Amino acid sequence: MSFQRQLDWPSKTGSFAVRRSAMQTAICLLFIVWSNQEITAQISPHSEASGQGHQTTSQKPAGSLADNRLAWPAAADVKRVLLMQDYNTRIVLWGTTTLGLAAGITGTFLLLRKRSLLGDVVGHASLPGVAIAFLIMELREPQSGKWLPGLLIGASISGIAGMVSTVIIRSCTRIKEDAALAITLGAFYGLGIVLFTIIQKLPTGSQAGLGNFIYGNTATITQSEVDLIWRVAIVAIVAAGLLFKEFGLLCFDEQFASSQGWPVVLLDLILMGLVVAVCVIGLRSVGLLLVVALLIIPAASARFWTEKLSHMTFCAAVIGVVSCYVGAVSSALFSRLAAGAVIVLTGSVMFCASLCFGTRRGVLLRWYTRRRLNQRIATQQLLLAIFETVETALLPNPQQALTDVTVTLEDLLPKRSWTAKQLRRSLHEAQKAQYLASHPGRGHRLTAQGGRAAHRAARNHRLWELYLLQHADVAPGHVDRDADRIEQILDPEIISGLESALFKKYPQMAAS
Amino acid sequence: MASESIPPAVTVVPPLSIHDLTVAYQRKPVIWDIDYVAPAGKLVAIVGPNGAGKSTLINAALELIPRASGQVRFFGEPYQKQRHRVGYVPQRESVDWDFPVSALDVVVMGLYRKVGWCLPVLPRHRKTALAALARVGMADYAHRQIRRLSGGQQQRVFLARALVQDADLYLMDEPFTGVDAATERAIVEILRELRALGKTALVVHHDLQTVTEYFDEVILLNMRLVATGSVESVFTTDNLRKTYGGRLMLLENTDRIVGKGTSG
Numbered sequence: 001m002s003f004q005r006q007l008d009w010p011s012k013t014g015s016f017a018v019r020r021s022a023m024q025t026a027i028c029l030l031f032i033v034w035s036n037q038e039i040t041a042q043i044s045p046h047s048e049a050s051g052q053g054h055q056t057t058s059q060k061p062a063g064s065l066a067d068n069r070l071a072w073p074a075a076a077d078v079k080r081v082l083l084m085q086d087y088n089t090r091i092v093l094w095g096t097t098t099l100g101l102a103a104g105i106t107g108t109f110l111l112l113r114k115r116s117l118l119g120d121v122v123g124h125a126s127l128p129g130v131a132i133a134f135l136i137m138e139l140r141e142p143q144s145g146k147w148l149p150g151l152l153i154g155a156s157i158s159g160i161a162g163m164v165s166t167v168i169i170r171s172c173t174r175i176k177e178d179a180a181l182a183i184t185l186g187a188f189y190g191l192g193i194v195l196f197t198i199i200q201k202l203p204t205g206s207q208a209g210l211g212n213f214i215y216g217n218t219a220t221i222t223q224s225e226v227d228l229i230w231r232v233a234i235v236a237i238v239a240a241g242l243l244f245k246e247f248g249l250l251c252f253d254e255q256f257a258s259s260q261g262w263p264v265v266l267l268d269l270i271l272m273g274l275v276v277a278v279c280v281i282g283l284r285s286v287g288l289l290l291v292v293a294l295l296i297i298p299a300a301s302a303r304f305w306t307e308k309l310s311h312m313t314f315c316a317a318v319i320g321v322v323s324c325y326v327g328a329v330s331s332a333l334f335s336r337l338a339a340g341a342v343i344v345l346t347g348s349v350m351f352c353a354s355l356c357f358g359t360r361r362g363v364l365l366r367w368y369t370r371r372r373l374n375q376r377i378a379t380q381q382l383l384l385a386i387f388e389t390v391e392t393a394l395l396p397n398p399q400q401a402l403t404d405v406t407v408t409l410e411d412l413l414p415k416r417s418w419t420a421k422q423l424r425r426s427l428h429e430a431q432k433a434q435y436l437a438s439h440p441g442r443g444h445r446l447t448a449q450g451g452r453a454a455h456r457a458a459r460n461h462r463l464w465e466l467y468l469l470q471h472a473d474v475a476p477g478h479v480d481r482d483a484d485r486i487e488q489i490l491d492p493e494i495i496s497g498l499e500s501a502l503f504k505k506y507p508q509m510a511a512s
Numbered sequence: 513m514a515s516e517s518i519p520p521a522v523t524v525v526p527p528l529s530i531h532d533l534t535v536a537y538q539r540k541p542v543i544w545d546i547d548y549v550a551p552a553g554k555l556v557a558i559v560g561p562n563g564a565g566k567s568t569l570i571n572a573a574l575e576l577i578p579r580a581s582g583q584v585r586f587f588g589e590p591y592q593k594q595r596h597r598v599g600y601v602p603q604r605e606s607v608d609w610d611f612p613v614s615a616l617d618v619v620v621m622g623l624y625r626k627v628g629w630c631l632p633v634l635p636r637h638r639k640t641a642l643a644a645l646a647r648v649g650m651a652d653y654a655h656r657q658i659r660r661l662s663g664g665q666q667q668r669v670f671l672a673r674a675l676v677q678d679a680d681l682y683l684m685d686e687p688f689t690g691v692d693a694a695t696e697r698a699i700v701e702i703l704r705e706l707r708a709l710g711k712t713a714l715v716v717h718h719d720l721q722t723v724t725e726y727f728d729e730v731i732l733l734n735m736r737l738v739a740t741g742s743v744e745s746v747f748t749t750d751n752l753r754k755t756y757g758g759r760l761m762l763l764e765n766t767d768r769i770v771g772k773g774t775s776g
Contacts, residue, residue, distance in 0.1 A: 112611065242630040249621050253607045256673075259574045259600040260625050261592065307657040309612045471693075 073333040081332045089332055092218050095226035095233075096285050096328040096339075097321045100294070102233035103282060104320030105240045106274045107295035108302065108313045112251040113271065117181045118163060120292035122279045124185045125162025126155035127192025127288055130213050131199055142204055148225045148284065151213070155280045155288075162188045163272060216287030216340025218331045229281045236274045247271055248309050285328070286340035294320065297347035304358025319354075323347040375429060382426040383435065383454040384461055385415040386446060390454075391508065398508060402451040408443035459509060460486050463498045466505075470498070525588040527552050527597075527681040527712045528573065533582030535565070535572045541580065542568045544736045550681075551729065553710045555703050557717040557743075560733035561756050566716045567603065569733065570683045574600055586681065596625065599679035601670050603686050609659045615669045616654040619644055622673040644676040645669070647705075649698050664695030671699060682706065682713040689718060700726055723747060 073081075084090045110119055133154025138145040162184050169180040199210065212220065221229075240247065249257045250267045258264045275295065282291040302315035327343030356364050389412065390405045412423060427444060430436045435450030446454055463486055471494075487495065503510040528550040535543050543565035550556060558566045571577045573584045575591055586594040599622075619641040620633050627633055645651050648668040653661060658669065667687055674682055687699055703713055703726065714731075717723060723730060723743065730747050732738035732755040739746045739754075 114608075245624060245627070245633060246629070248613070249624055252611045252613060252618070253602065253621070255571075255576055255602050255606055256600065256621070258576055259598075259602075260622075261595045262624075303612065307612050308614070309617070312612050 071334070071336075078333060081329055091223055091226045092221050092332065093325060093328050095221060095229040096218055096324040096343075098230040098233040098237075099278070099282055099285060100298075100320035100322070100324030100343075101317050102236040102240075102274075102278050102320075103294045103324075104298040104302075104317035105237055105313055106271075106278050107297075107299040107320070108309075108316045109240070109247045109251055109271055110275050110295055111299040111303075112248075112309075115272075115275075116292070116296045117178075118166065118272070119275055119279060119295045121162045121166055121181055121185045121188075122159040122276050123283075123288040123291040124192075125188035126159040126280060126283060127189055127213070128195055129154035129156070129158025129161075129192075130210065130283070131192055131195035132158070134199060134210060135195070138202070138204060145204075146209060148228055152228070152280045152283070155213075155283055156276055158188065159276050159279060163276070212287070213283045214287050214289060215338045216283070216285050216290065216343070218285045218328045218339035219335055221284060225284060229284065232277050232281045236277050239270065239274060243267070243270065244310075244313070285324075286343055287338070290340045290344045293344040293347060294323070297344065297351050298323065301347070301351040301354035301358075304354040304361045307360055319347065319350050323350065378422075378426045379430055379433065379435070380457050380461075381416060382412075382423075382430055383450070383457040385412050386436075386444075386450075387454040387458040388415065390446070391458075394508070402454065403446050403448060406439060406443040406445050411443070455509075459502070462502055462506065462509075463495065466498045466501050467494070470501075524552055526550055527587055528714065529585045529588075530569075530573065531583045531585075533569070533572060533584060534580045535568050535577065536580045542735065543572070543733070546582070546733075546737055548731060548737065548740055550712055550714060552712055553707060554712055554728040555707055555726065556712070556714045556729040556731060557723050557727040558714060558731045558733060559717055559720065559723060559755065560738075564734040564755075566733055567685050570600075570685055570714070570716065574598070574683065596677070597680045599674035599677045599682040601674045601682065601684040601687055604663065604667050604670060604690070609661075609666060611658065613658060614655045615645060615650060615658055615661065615665075615672075616641055618658060618669050619672045619676055622676040625677075641672070641676055644672040647675060648672045648702060649694075662692065664691035667691050668695055668698060671702060675702070680711050682711065682715075684713060684715045686716045686718065688715075688722075720752070 080086055081089050084093060107119070110116060130151050131154075133151045134145040136154075137147060137150050165184045165187075166177075166180045169175055169183060170177050175183070196210065209220065246257075246262065246267055249262065250264060250271065254264055257267075278295065279288075279291045282294055286294050298316040298319035299312070301319050302312045305315050306312050323343045323346040326346040327339045330337055330342045331339035354362065356362055359365065386407055387402070389407050390402050393405045394400055394402070409420065409423060409427070413420060418426075427436060430450070431438055431444075434447055435453055436444045437447050437450075438444055467490065490498075526549045528548075530546050530548045533543065533546040534541055546569060558569065560566050568577065572579050573591070575584075584591065586598055591598070616638065620637055622644075623633070623637045623640060627637060642651065642654055645654050648671050650665060650668050650672060653665060658666060661669065667690075671684075671687060674684070688696055691699070703715070706713055707728075715727070717727070724747060727743055729741065730743050731740045732746065732751050734755045734757075739751045
C-alpha cells in the first residue's frame, strides 16, 4: 500500500479497480482473439448478428468456423469508418461516445465517493437480470427475448439488488466492505452464468447475441438500441451537470452536507442510480465484465492532470469519449475484436500516459521535482559546510574575505556523513552553478557569487536553528529549512530579533 | 444561571436548549439525559475525557446521528427550521483532504444552501467566501489545493466555511486540535469577534490549560453532565476530578489551571 501512497492514487479502491480491470481487459482480449470462434459459436453466431442488418458495412461476413484470424480491413473501409460516411457507423459512434461521456462524468463522482468497486458489483450483478428478463420475455412471446429495453430493465433491477445486498451485508454484519463486495459480485455473477447455461440449452435459438452483454459488441448494435443508449446517457449527463455542486459536496463532506440540510440519502441514491444507468447502457457495448473500467479509468486518469473538480470531470469526460470512439471504430474495422476490450484498453493506455506525464501528479513530474529538491538541498549543505570551514580558517585573520580561502575535499569530508562520491558530485554541481572555482591540485574556492550564497545559506540555517530554540511551541509544518524563503515565512520583527541573537553568537557574520 | 444577567423584561430565546437528550450507539448509551440551555452571546467550552460524548452531543444536536430520546431546540424551534442560523465546524479528520478542490471551493460550500439546488456558484458568492477566508487570515491560500495546506490552515478553511454562513450559533468540534500557535490565535480572535457580535459558540475543547483564558462558560461532560455554568463557578478542581476521575493526568496541576481564571 505504501507504493500507492507514493504514487498518490486517487483512492485505494480506485487504484484497485483500475489495475484489476486493466488485467481483466488484457486477459479478456487475449481470450477473445484466441478463441473468438468458440464463443461466437456458443453464444452468438455471426450469421445471427448479420441478420439484424444494422452492422457497419465494413464488417466481413463470418468465415468458416476454423477461421479465427483478424482480417485487416481495406483502405477504403478505414476511410469510410473514420470519416463516418456510413450512416450505421455514425449512429454506433454517436451512441458509444455519449456513453463514454456519461461514464466519464459519473465515474468521477463514483471514484471520489470511494465506491469504485461498487460499479463492478453493479456490472456483474446485472447478468442474472439480463438472463431472467430474457426468459420472461421468451415465455410471454417467443422470439421477443432480445428486446433491449426489457433486458436493460432486468439488468438494472438485479444490478440494484446487488448494490443493496452489499450495503445490507456491510451494515448488518461485521463483514467488511471489500468482503461484502466480493461476496455479492461472485454470487450474482455465478447465478447469471448458471441461467445463461440454461438459456443456451433452450430450443428457441433466439438466445444468440446475449453473450454480447458479457464482452460487449458495438458492431451489431441496432438503431433502436443506440437510441435508447444515447437518451439514457444524455439524461445521466444532464442530471450530473445539474447536481454537479451537490455531488461534489456529498463526495467531499457528507457530514457537513447533512448538517446543512442537504438530503444526503436522496443525493446518494441519485448518484448511485446514475451509476447503475451508465453501467446498464454500457453492457451492450462494453460488456458487464469491463463496464466498471469505463467508469473508473477516465476519472482516475483525469486526477493526474488537475486539482480542480470541474477540470477533472471535463478531463474524465474527454478520456471516456476518446476511449469509446477508438473502441467503436476498431470494432467496426475488425469485426472480431471485442469493442469493450478495445475501449478499456484505450482507456488503460491513456491512464498509463496520465500516470507518467500528468502535470499535477504524474510520476515523472514528481520524480523530477524530488530530484531538483534533493539537488538544491545538497548544494545548500555543501555551501554550509564550506562556509563553516572557511569561517574557522578566517577566525585568526578576519581581514581576509570568504573567497580567499581554498578548501579541499579532505577538509569537507568529515563535516557531514557524506561519501566522497556524493561530495564530489555536489562540488561538481556547485561549480556548474558558478558558486565554486576549482584550483587544480589545491582545491576549491568560493566565487564572489558563491560567497554570497554560502553566507546566505549559513545565515538562514542559523536563524532557523535559533527560531526553533526560541519558539519551540510552533507546529513543525511551519518551519521550512530549505529556505531562501525565511523572509516570506516569518514576520520581520521575529527575524530582526533572531538576527540580533545571531550576531551576538557569531559576531563575524555581522561583519561579512 | 446566565438568565439572571438578562433583564427580565426582554425574553431572549436561548440559541440552544437540550432536554433529556440520550444517544446510544450499537449497544450502550453514550450520553445520558443531558439538559442544557446555552446562554446567548457566550463562548462555551465542552470539556471532558476521551469517549465522554462531546462530539456525540454536537452531532446528536445537529441530527447527524439518531437520538434515543430527548429534545433539542435551536432558537426555540426544531433544527430544520433554524438551520440557517447554525454554523457547524466538523473535525478536521472527517474528510479526505486529497479531494480535488481549493480552499476557496471548500468555503463556498458553506454558501451552497444560499445558492440553491442545481444553480451554479456566482462570482458574488466567491467574493463572500474570499472575505471569510481573509477573516481567518487565509486569503493568500484561496486557490491552493487543500492537501497542500498545513493542518492549522485546513482548520481555518473549515472555520471560514462556517463563518461564511453568517450564523448566530456555532458548533465546533475540536477546532484547536493539532493546530499551530498562529492558527490557535486566529481562532480565538474569531471567537471573540463572534461574541462581540452577540453570537454564541459551543466548542469541543481538549486543552484544560486554556479554558479559563478562552471561554466564558463550560460544559463538563462525561457521558452525563457533571456541571455547567460560568467558568469561574464551575471550572473547579472538584468538578474536574468528577469529570476526569483518575484519568486526569494533570490533576496536580488543576489548582494552577483553575487558579489562572481567578487571578487573570
